[in-house]
Every structure is written in structure tokens, then in C-alpha cells.
Amino acid sequence: xxxxxxxxxxxxxxxxxxxxxxxxxxxxxxxxxxxxxxxxxxxxxxxxxxxxxxxxxxxxxxxxxxxxxxxxxxxxxxxxxxxxxxxxxxxxxxxxxxxxxxxxxxxxxxxxxxx
Amino acid sequence: xxxxxxxxxxxxxxxxxxxxxxxxxxxxxxxxxxxxxxxxxxxxxxxxxxxxxxxxxxxxxxxxxxxxxxxxxxxxxxxxxxxxxxxxxxxxxxxxxxxxxxxxxxxxxxxx
Numbered sequence: 001x002x003x004x005x006x007x008x009x010x011x012x013x014x015x016x017x018x019x020x021x022x023x024x025x026x027x028x029x030x031x032x033x034x035x036x037x038x039x040x041x042x043x044x045x046x047x048x049x050x051x052x053x054x055x056x057x058x059x060x061x062x063x064x065x066x067x068x069x070x071x072x073x074x075x076x077x078x079x080x081x082x083x084x085x086x087x088x089x090x091x092x093x094x095x096x097x098x099x100x101x102x103x104x105x106x107x108x109x110x111x112x113x114x115x
Numbered sequence: 116x117x118x119x120x121x122x123x124x125x126x127x128x129x130x131x132x133x134x135x136x137x138x139x140x141x142x143x144x145x146x147x148x149x150x151x152x153x154x155x156x157x158x159x160x161x162x163x164x165x166x167x168x169x170x171x172x173x174x175x176x177x178x179x180x181x182x183x184x185x186x187x188x189x190x191x192x193x194x195x196x197x198x199x200x201x202x203x204x205x206x207x208x209x210x211x212x213x214x215x216x217x218x219x220x221x222x223x224x225x226x227x
Binding site: 004031033035040041042043044045048055056091093102103104105106107108109 | 123147149151156157158159160161164204206208213214215216217218219220
């Protein structure tokens with residue numbers, strides 16, 4: 001079974017530019033989460049999809065961030081325009097619906113560097 | 116990859132020693148707790164979980180202890196190996212939520 005895949009693994013952009021990160025969850029996983037980790041700090045929640053619906057987007061920092069999950073399969077996270085403080089590693093995770101186990105399957109992350 | 120250990124609390128141990136990683140959680144309403152391991156350049160990986168109605172749970176070489184009175188969680192790793200070197204995160208989930216809230220992480224360094 002393929003794991004959660006994220007693309008790109010690393011992106012370097014200038015302040016003001018746009019970046020789109022993509023996440024392909026494990027097949028059959030209806031829950032999809034985006035998290036962000038700034039170096040040396042905690043992994044912070046951004047938002048949660050169940051299939052194509054946003055269940056909780058309370059962690060999205062501001063309206064420069066837009067997440068979509070059309071068709072309930074892969075998800076994209078767009079940052080437009082990017083600011084210096086957006087730098088960090090963006091993790092995507094997925095899990096099945098059903099009895100909750102707390103086990104999220106994470107991708108390897110997309111590292112974003114804004115110069 | 117990401118330098119996951121930078122500026123984090125760090126625990127250094129010798130190979131073969133037992134390791135204890137501690138975590139203080141914040142929400143007394145949390146009823147589910149999880150430990151994740153993140154190796155450099157990789158995403159966090161589930162290790163073990165525990166519900167709030169338990170105070171101890173054991174896995175393979177790992178034990179999680181929960182003290183709800185002082186809101187403290189610990190992860191014990193027996194016979195620590197170099198492959199255990201990573202950043203360890205505790206996460207809590209409030210009742211009724213499906214969103215793990217992660218702590219800052221502890222860097223474990225195992226010396227051969």
C-alpha cells in the first residue's frame with residue numbers, strides 16, 4: 001500500500017510569489033489533515049477534510065492560505081502571496097473514517113522556504 | 116531534509132540504556148494521547164497511544180504512562196538503539212475532537 005505522498009519535497013520562492021503544495025492520501029482514507037511545523041517548534045494544525053468537505057479550518061493562519069480537496073481524493077494547499085513567516089515544513093496526513101484510533105499516517109512533508 | 120532537532124529539548128543516552136521522554140499536556144478534557152516519532156527528513160510516525168481511562172500501556176520496547184492528576188505523559192523506551200534517534204512528539208485529543216494537538220517535541224540522541 002502506497003503511503004501519503006507530498007509534492008514538492010522542497011520549494012524555494014520569493015516573498016510575494018505563489019506556491020501550491022499537493023498531497024495524495026492513502027487510498028480509501030477519507031480524513032485528510034494539513035499541519036505545519038516551523039523549525040524547532042510544535043507541529044501546528046491547519047485544517048481537516050472529511051472527503052471533500054472542510055470539517056475544521058480553525059488553524060489556517062489567514063486568507064493567504066487556501067486548501068482544496070476536489071473529489072475527495074488529493075488535496076492542494078496554496079499560499080498566495082507568500083510571506084517570510086510562511087516558511088516551514090507542511091505535513092499532510094490521512095486516516096480512515098470509523099472507530100477512532102488517533103493514528104494518522106503522515107507524508108514526508110513539503111519544505112517551503114520563502115526568501 | 117528538516118533539521119528536526121534544532122532548538123528542541125534534547126535527551127542524550129547511551130545505546131542500551133532506557134530512555135524516558137516526558138510531556139506535559141494542557142487540556143484536562145483530553146481523553147486520548149499519542150506518541151509520534153519523527154526521523155530526520157521524514158514525517159511523524161505513530162508509536163503508541165493511550166486513552167484517559169488508562170494509566171499505562173505497553174508496546175514493543177515502549178511504555179506510555181499517563182498521570183492525569185498532573186497532566187503528564189511519558190514515553191519509556193527500553194534498551195535504546197541508535198535507530199531510536201529522532202524527535203518525539205506527544206499529542207493530545209480533546210473529547211469529541213478528531214484533531215491531534217502536538218507538543219513541541221523532544222530530540223532523542225542515542226550514542227553508540
